[in-house]
Structures are given as structure tokens and as C-alpha cells.
Amino acid sequence: MDKQFFPEHFYWGASTASHQVEGGTVNQWTIWELAHAKQLSKTAEQRLDWLPDYKHIKSKVEDPQNYISGNGVEHFKRYKEDYRIAKSLNLNALRFGIEWSRVEPVEGQWDEEVFEHYRKMILEMKAKGLEPFLNLWHWTMPTWFADQGGFTKRGNVKFFERFVQKIADEFGHNLRHVITINEPNVYTTFSYLTKEWPPQEGNLLHAAMVIWNLVLAHKRAYKILKRKNSKLLVGVATQLANIQAKRPRNLFDEFSVKIMRYVWNWFFLNRIRRHQDFVGFNYYFSDYYTGFLKRDNPKVPVNDLGWYMEPEGLYPLLLRTWTHYKKPIFVTENGVADEQDQYRRWWLEETIIAMERAISEGVELKGYFHWSLLDNFEWKYGWWPKFGLVEVDRNDGMKRKVRPSAVWFAEKIKKI
Numbered sequence: 001m002d003k004q005f006f007p008e009h010f011y012w013g014a015s016t017a018s019h020q021v022e023g024g025t026v027n028q029w030t031i032w033e034l035a036h037a038k039q040l041s042k043t044a045e046q047r048l049d050w051l052p053d054y055k056h057i058k059s060k061v062e063d064p065q066n067y068i069s070g071n072g073v074e075h076f077k078r079y080k081e082d083y084r085i086a087k088s089l090n091l092n093a094l095r096f097g098i099e100w101s102r103v104e105p106v107e108g109q110w111d112e113e114v115f116e117h118y119r120k121m122i123l124e125m126k127a128k129g130l131e132p133f134l135n136l137w138h139w140t141m142p143t144w145f146a147d148q149g150g151f152t153k154r155g156n157v158k159f160f161e162r163f164v165q166k167i168a169d170e171f172g173h174n175l176r177h178v179i180t181i182n183e184p185n186v187y188t189t190f191s192y193l194t195k196e197w198p199p200q201e202g203n204l205l206h207a208a209m210v211i212w213n214l215v216l217a218h219k220r221a222y223k224i225l226k227r228k229n230s231k232l233l234v235g236v237a238t239q240l241a242n243i244q245a246k247r248p249r250n251l252f253d254e255f256s257v258k259i260m261r262y263v264w265n266w267f268f269l270n271r272i273r274r275h276q277d278f279v280g281f282n283y284y285f286s287d288y289y290t291g292f293l294k295r296d297n298p299k300v301p302v303n304d305l306g307w308y309m310e311p312e313g314l315y316p317l318l319l320r321t322w323t324h325y326k327k328p329i330f331v332t333e334n335g336v337a338d339e340q341d342q343y344r345r346w347w348l349e350e351t352i353i354a355m356e357r358a359i360s361e362g363v364e365l366k367g368y369f370h371w372s373l374l375d376n377f378e379w380k381y382g383w384w385p386k387f388g389l390v391e392v393d394r395n396d397g398m399k400r401k402v403r404p405s406a407v408w409f410a411e412k413i414k415k416i
């Protein structure tokens with residue numbers, strides 16, 4: 001490893017999201033889980049038996065409890081222990097969320113105790129030398145907000161603004177980095193087009209409204225935060241895919257690539273171009289297109305979720321993002337579902353090389369956040385996909401155990 005590639009103050013971090021780890025969250029997603037757990041367990045085989053190791057996960061995915069976030073991995077309670085572990089992994093930053101439904105469970109009423117708790121979390125992070133990167137919205141919302149139509153209505157954006165204003169008032173001077181919205185493209189697609197996530201709508205008009213309203217929500221949040229503290233650095237965490245043509249120079253494939261890159265990768269970022277201090281993106285996928293918008297990815301290697309893995313695809317994506325926006329970049333999420341920990345080290349190794357290449361070519365990359373610090377609740381899949389640098393045994397007192405790949409990662413970043 002050559003020291004000079006990574007800047008001296010590079011952030012090496014890991015990401016979490018409130019609903020996926022905290023435990024005890026009550027939001028629109030919790031309600032949906034409780035209503036759908038049975039049905040998800042019953043339809044598991046027909047949905048998932050194509051996965052590489054269905055036999056291994058069968059008993060888990062056919063158990064309704066798998067689909068209930070419940071007490072999470074008790075991160076809300078055990079944050080001190082988790083920060084200690086993060087520090088022992090030589091990390092110097094954490095991306096975390098403040099759960100809107102927790103701080104404003106009833107419309108217009110703040111839970112001050114919860115604010116105090118988050119304040120303690122932020123102070124503890126800092127005391128441990130972990131730079132807090134606050135993420136404001138990671139898909140979950142108070143039920144009262146969801147009941148009024150969530151982000152489908154432009155008039156509802158004011159509720160989000162009020163939440164952001166309160167966060168700015170409480171924490172605007174304790175923080176240096178804020179991420180407003182996680183993966184607006186993914187949320188809009190799964191919740192309003194493909195009907196996989198709550199509220200399971202397949203409504204193009206609503207999808208269009210949601211994405212525009214998220215653009216608006218971000219811009220307004222940006223202004224609120226900067227007004228409070230002009231030194232705050234604000235951005236999003238969108239999801240970018242390394243989109244390529246299956247048959248380079250084939251007209252149809254190249255056409256599909258143009259459309260997909262624009263719609264999936266650049267549409268949102270272009271709209272907020274002047275309202276971001278950095279570009280934050282999550283990288284998981286390299287997607288190969290053929291014919292008219294047909295995705296046709298290689299069949300190996302795949303992770304436990306069946307996702308084709310190409311960690312080095314981060315490199316072209318970093319170059320393109322830099323060329324488009326010329327703003328500092330953070331990789332806000334990146335990782336693999338890998339229970340046996342057979343791919344994670346390779347993934348990390350390739351990822352570090354991809355980042356080095358990009359930096360050496362002038363890309364202003366400022367930080368990398370692995371997904372995730374802990375094993376967590378993976379949305380519609382539930383508990384079985386394991387993304388953690390740290391394994392959590394939910395059947396044995398939520399015991400934390402550092403995975404071998406994480407030990408390797410910790411050593412690596414110490415030497416950089």
C-alpha cells in the first residue's frame with residue numbers, strides 16, 4: 001500500500017441506519033412488517049429459491065419473525081459498545097441516522113428525551129474520535145406523515161422541513177457533515193413503481209411526485225442547515241450503479257446505457273447540483289445492459305442476496321461522478337451480504353485499489369463508509385442477509401463478534 005494515495009484526513013467509516021439497527025422504532029415500515037410478515041414467510045420459497053444457497057436460508061426466510069425489525073440489534077441501547085468496536089477497527093467516522101418517527105412520534109410534538117439520547121450518541125462518537133456523519137432520512141417516516149401521503153404531496157414537504165429545522169437547532173453546531181436523504185432513486189422505485197416496499201404502489205404519477213418532492217426536500221433542507229451553520233457540509237447519499245453495455249459498441253446496448261445512466265445515476269444529482277457541498281453515493285452494483293433496457297449481469301460471483309459483485313466498478317463511477325460535478329466525493333455505503341465472510345476481504349481489497357486509482361487520477365475522494373458496521377435488518381429480506389463488519393448473534397444476547405475480514409480491514413487502514 002502506497003501511503004501517498006489517500007489524503008491525510010481521509011474518513012474511514014462504517015454506515016448504519018436507525019431502523020435497521022436501533023430497535024424499538026415505530027414508523028410506517030414497522031406497521032408494514034407486522035402486517036406482511038406472515039405473507040412474506042409463506043411466499044419466501046417462490047421468491048427466493050433461485051438464490052445460491054436457498055437450503056441454508058430456508059428455515060430463516062420461512063419464519064415470519066425474520067421479517068420483523070423488533071428490537072433490532074439494540075444499537076440504541078448499546079451504542080457505546082458499538083463505538084468502542086468501531087474504534088478498535090481503526091475507523092475514524094460513522095454514518096448514523098436520527099429516526100424522525102422517534103423524535104416526532106406525534107405530529108408537532110418533539111420527544112426531548114430522545115433528543116438527549118441522540119445528543120449523547122453524538123458526543124460519545126466524538127469522544128471516541130469517530131466523526132459523526134448524520135443522515136436525516138433513510139426511508140422510514142412517522143406514521144402520521146405516511147398517513148397524509150408521505151412524499152407524494154408537495155404540501156407535505158413542510159413537515160420534513162420542520163424536522164430538519166429542529167435537528168439544525170439541536171445539533172447544527174455539533175456536526176460537520178449532514179446527509180439529507182438516502183437513495184431517493186431506490187426508495188421511489190421500490191415503494192412507488194415495483195410495489196416491493198411500503199406503501200407498495202405501482203403508480204407512475206406518484207413516483208414522479210415523490211422524486212420531485214425529494215429534490216425539493218433536499219434543497220430546502222440544504223438551505224435550512226446552511227443558514228444554521230454555514231460551515232456544515234451537506235449532501236445526499238444517492239445510489240449509483242456502474243452501468244455498462246453488455247456488448248460494447250452495440251447501438252441498442254449503448255442507447256440503454258445512456259438512458260439508464262441518466263435516469264438512475266444523474267437525474268437526482270443534476271437537480272441538486274447547486275445544493276450540495278459534496279457528492280455522496282452508495283455503490284453496490286455493476287449492471288450490464290443489452291437490447292432495450294434489459295439487464296443481463298454475469299452469474300458469478302454473487303453475494304448471498306444473489307447480487308453480482310464487481311467491487312472495482314467503483315473506479316469508473318468515481319471518475320464519472322468527479323467529471324460531472326467536480327465536488328468532493330464520499331462513498332457513503334458499500335459492502336456485501338456475506339454470512340460466511342468469504343468475499344468481504346476481497347471486496348474491500350478491490351475497493352481500496354479502485355479508490356487509490358481514482359485518487360491518483362485527481363478525484364477528490366474524502367471518505368469511505370462500509371455498509372455496515374453491524375449485521376442489521378435488511379428491509380424486505382429481513383434478518384438473514386449479513387452485511388456487518390461485525391457479526392451480531394440475535395439468538396445469543398445480541399453478542400457482537402468482529403468478522404475476520406474486518407480485522408484485515410482494520411490492519412489495512414492502519415497502514416495507509
Ligand code: BGC
Binds near residue numbers: 282379
Ligand atoms: C441501503 C441500505 C441497505 C443496503 C443493502 C442500501 O440500498 O441504503 O439500507 O441495507 O443498501 O441492501
